[in-house]
Amino acid sequence: MAIKILGIETSCDETAAGVVLDGRTLLSNVISSQADLHSPHGGVVPEVASRQHVRDMVPVLEQAAADSGLGLEDMDAIAVTYGPGLAGSLITGVNAAKAIAYSLGIPLIGVNHLEGHIYASWLAKADLENDPGFPLACLVASGGHTDLLLMEGHGRYKLVGHTRDDAAGEAFDKAARILGLGFPGGPEIQRVSEGATGDETLPRAWIRDSHDFSFSGLKTALLHMAQDRGIYPTLEDGVDQTKLVRELAAAFQESVVDVVSAKMVEMAAKYRVKGLVLGGGVTANARLREEIVKRSPLPVIIPPPVLCTDNGAMIAACGYFMYQRGEETAMDIDVEPGLPLG
Ligand code: KG4
Ligand code: ZN
Numbered sequence: 160m161a162i163k164i165l166g167i168e169t170s171c172d173e174t175a176a177g178v179v180l181d182g183r184t185l186l187s188n189v190i191s192s193q194a195d196l197h198s199p200h201g202g203v204v205p206e207v208a209s210r211q212h213v214r215d216m217v218p219v220l221e222q223a224a225a226d227s228g229l230g231l232e233d234m235d236a237i238a239v240t241y242g243p244g245l246a247g248s249l250i251t252g253v254n255a256a257k258a259i260a261y262s263l264g265i266p267l268i269g270v271n272h273l274e275g276h277i278y279a280s281w282l283a284k285a286d287l288e289n290d291p292g293f294p295l296a297c298l299v300a301s302g303g304h305t306d307l308l309l310m311e312g313h314g315r316y317k318l319v320g321h322t323r324d325d326a327a328g329e330a331f332d333k334a335a336r337i338l339g340l341g342f343p344g345g346p347e348i349q350r351v352s353e354g355a356t357g358d359e360t361l362p363r364a365w366i367r368d369s370h371d372f373s374f375s376g377l378k379t380a381l382l383h384m385a386q387d388r389g390i391y392p393t394l395e396d397g398v399d400q401t402k403l404v405r406e407l408a409a410a411f412q413e414s415v416v417d418v419v420s421a422k423m424v425e426m427a428a429k430y431r432v433k434g435l436v437l438g439g440g441v442t443a444n445a446r447l448r449e450e451i452v453k454r455s456p457l458p459v460i461i462p463p464p465v466l467c468t469d470n471g472a473m474i475a476a477c478g479y480f481m482y483q484r485g486e487e488t489a490m491d492i493d494v495e496p497g498l499p500l501g
Pocket of ligand 2: 272276289302439440468469
């Protein structure tokens with residue numbers, strides 16, 4: 160009998176739930192984004208996020224169950240993100256998961272959000288004819304993390320590189336703010352970059368002999384360039400804002416893409432892995448996906464963009480493999496806003 164897991168994700172500003180069969184087959188994936196709510200503030204406001212999760216949780220759960228063609232009572236376990244993330248946001252999802260697991264008498268499985276991003280690839284692997292097997296090189300690039308991990312087996316990770324300052328997604332969001340674009344910044348930067356001629360360039364922070372990243376210098380370089388060219392903080396007379404924003408956004412995107420793809424491919428070779436796995440909101444970026452595939456001699460597993468950004472299905476997929484290992488979580492589990500991986 161196939162194992163059915165409901166995954167719940169509320170670590171930031173998406174209220175999300177999904178149902179997955181045997182860790183690989185997606186039955187439903189419902190995501191209620193709060194982007195419009197936070198957009199006027201240029202970033203996520205934690206208390207606003209928690210309270211919106213409280214409103215959206217039950218409708219999202221009902222929709223996830225309805226879309227899957229199953230009832231909550233058909234689930235074998237409930238998986239939920241318990242960290243890392245915003246404490247108030249995490250609490251809403253964890254409490255909902257506890258209530259369902261308790262009332263149905265089924266296991267609760269606390270999932271690390273970063274590990275969930277990696278397991279989005281198991282949903283994508285259904286399309287892959289030849290599963291490369293372990294070890295894998297994993298990139299988790301999101302609003303709060305830019306981690307390179309060696310995955311030696313299910314649930315076994317070594318952190319081999321991370322950002323020393325801003326996360327890649329955070330850098331995209333800050334760059335978008337400098338350029339007067341909307342929130343979240345990543346999709347906006349990607350959108351306006353299309354059609355750029357590439358006649359502007361920004362520096363790359365290589366941090367030689369290390370798998371670590373740094374993005375804050377790039378953000379400062381962009382800020383200085385925007386000031387010098389007369390588009391920040393106010394637009395100077397006679398400046399073609401549309402063209403400059405397009406070129407600077409593209410220059411920023413190329414700088415991030417170049418460093419991240421080079422470091423990931425380098426790390427994969429050093430650790431003699433069998434394949435590469437991408438996860439996290441930034442890996443929805445079309446240029447980053449294209450560049451890693453182009454540079455890697457090994458198979459690259461990339462979930463569709465909707466499974467790269469936060470979702471409940473990835474939590475269910477990860478929860479399945481924990482369930483198989485008997486990793487049930489105690490009912491008195493607390494949230495862990497700073498939970499590490501590896
Ligand atoms: O994984 P995620 O949905 O939430 C966190 O766990 O943080 O990642 C959100 C981040 C945001 O910073 C957003 O700007 C970025 O992912 N992002 C992108 C793209 N789509 C989302 N960055 C670059 N290009 C994109 N297409
Ligand atoms: Zn995430």
